[in-house]
Amino acid sequence: MNVAVISWGREGKAVYDLLSRNKQYKVVCVVEENSEKWNDEECAPWIVSSGRAVCMFEEGKIEYFIVPSMAEAQNYRVIKMLEVYHINIDNLLYASAESLWNTTLSDEERISMINSYKLCNELDAMEIHVAEHCNLNCKNCSMFCGLVKKEAYPDYNEFEKGIILLKKYFQHVKIFRIIGGEPLLNKDLDKYIYKIRDIYPYTDIRLISNGILVKQMSDKLIKAVKECHVTFIVTQYAALKGSIDEIKMFLVEKGITNIVTEVVTEFQKIYNASGNSNIDENFYRCHWKGSCATMYGTQIATCFVPFVIHYLSDQFNLGILETGKIDLEENGLTTQEIRRRMHTPFDLCRYCAPKGDWVTWERIKNKKEMALVDWSI
Ligand code: SF4
Numbered sequence: 428m429n430v431a432v433i434s435w436g437r438e439g440k441a442v443y444d445l446l447s448r449n450k451q452y453k454v455v456c457v458v459e460e461n462s463e464k465w466n467d468e469e470c471a472p473w474i475v476s477s478g479r480a481v482c483m484f485e486e487g488k489i490e491y492f493i494v495p496s497m498a499e500a501q502n503y504r505v506i507k508m509l510e511v512y513h514i515n516i517d518n519l520l521y522a523s524a525e526s527l528w529n530t531t532l533s534d535e536e537r538i539s540m541i542n543s544y545k546l547c548n549e550l551d552a553m554e555i556h557v558a559e560h561c562n563l564n565c566k567n568c569s570m571f572c573g574l575v576k577k578e579a580y581p582d583y584n585e586f587e588k589g590i591i592l593l594k595k596y597f598q599h600v601k602i603f604r605i606i607g608g609e610p611l612l613n614k615d616l617d618k619y620i621y622k623i624r625d626i627y628p629y630t631d632i633r634l635i636s637n638g639i640l641v642k643q644m645s646d647k648l649i650k651a652v653k654e655c656h657v658t659f660i661v662t663q664y665a666a667l668k669g670s671i672d673e674i675k676m677f678l679v680e681k682g683i684t685n686i687v688t689e690v691v692t693e694f695q696k697i698y699n700a701s702g703n704s705n706i707d708e709n710f711y712r713c714h715w716k717g718s719c720a721t722m723y724g725t726q727i728a729t730c731f732v733p734f735v736i737h738y739l740s741d742q743f744n745l746g747i748l749e750t751g752k753i754d755l756e757e758n759g760l761t762t763q764e765i766r767r768r769m770h771t772p773f774d775l776c777r778y779c780a781p782k783g784d785w786v787t788w789e790r791i792k793n794k795k796e797m798a799l800v801d802w803s804i
Pocket residue numbers: 561562563564565568569570572573607608609637
């Protein structure tokens with residue numbers, strides 16, 4: 428079967444190498460627009476532009492385009508590009524992360540995992556909140572940490588049950604973010620990290636912290652972060668001004684892969700507590716849907732809002748219903764049905780304000796004086 432492999436990055440090379448060792452697929456060309464990569468001697472004779480590849484497809488020289496599992500934005504771009512060329516999705520094959528990277532399997536087993544793009548059962552992103560509360564308490568925190576009245580952690584056993592169920596529906600999650608509240612407040616954080624790596628061996632695990640507790644990280648946590656190849660991301664707030672250099676140095680000295688963000692200067696008010704926003708408009712404009720898919724125990728949602736809105740609702744007696752949750756234990760649930768629901772607007776979207784006001788970042792000064800306007804447009 429004559430195919431074109433899309434992209435000449437790490438993933439494209441992996442699928443190219445795999446197919447080159449077997450006769451089932453004949454790689455006619457590799458589609459790569461980045462002209463620098465055309466100098467790669469290993470593949471230079473077969474690299475063509477997407478336009479040329481589409482012409483070859485129209486001439487019958489290519490039957491399928493093979494898209495490897497890449498970062499979410501790259502896969503999205505490739506699919507959009509093929510749409511522009513009117514390539515039908517039936518002519519797309521997907522090489523899953525498992526087929527690319529699981530070298531414990533035979534080539535035949537890995538190649539048999541290359542399937543119709545429509546059957547792709549990988550998820551772009553998933554987040555878990557390992558602490559609901561935070562030691563920084565920013566005004567306008569979209570997780571409502573300032574409204575969490577006492578320490579709140581998830582039940583580890585429920586999380587374990589949830590992630591095992593999630594694997595039933597999605598073989599691979601491209602990015603797995605561990606967030607909070609402040610995740611370093613959770614003394615069992617290492618257990619969460621090991622479990623995620625165990626269930627999703629190829630996922631990009633990112634731990635997002637405000638950095639305050641970095642220097643108090645236990646040896647077992649540091650070990651877990653390094654052994655599981657976690658990227659430690661410190662969101663830099665002005666409150667860290669006297670300690671950020673030491674935090675960075677600590678992470679470097681411990682050999683932890685890390686990113687320190689630019690200083691956060693503004694927060695966006697993303698809620699509209701009056702609930703009179705247009706649901707469909709909000710949903711289709713929303714950039715959190717999917718990219719901030721969240722799991723709490725055995726439930727997931729396309730974003731974090733269904734799991735945190737109760738803090739706002741309870742604090743100000745708003746009676747907001749927690750719609751948008753998907754129960755992974757539901758009878759008859761399928762991967763396609765989960766995807767459908769994750770791409771369908773739901774009632775809670777009317778409480779969002781994706782184009783909400785930007786306000787200067789600051790900490791909550793006095794929890795007793797918080798008003799609805801501190802969280803909502
Ligand atoms: S540091 Fe992050 S989680 Fe904590 S209150 Fe601020 S925005 Fe929320």
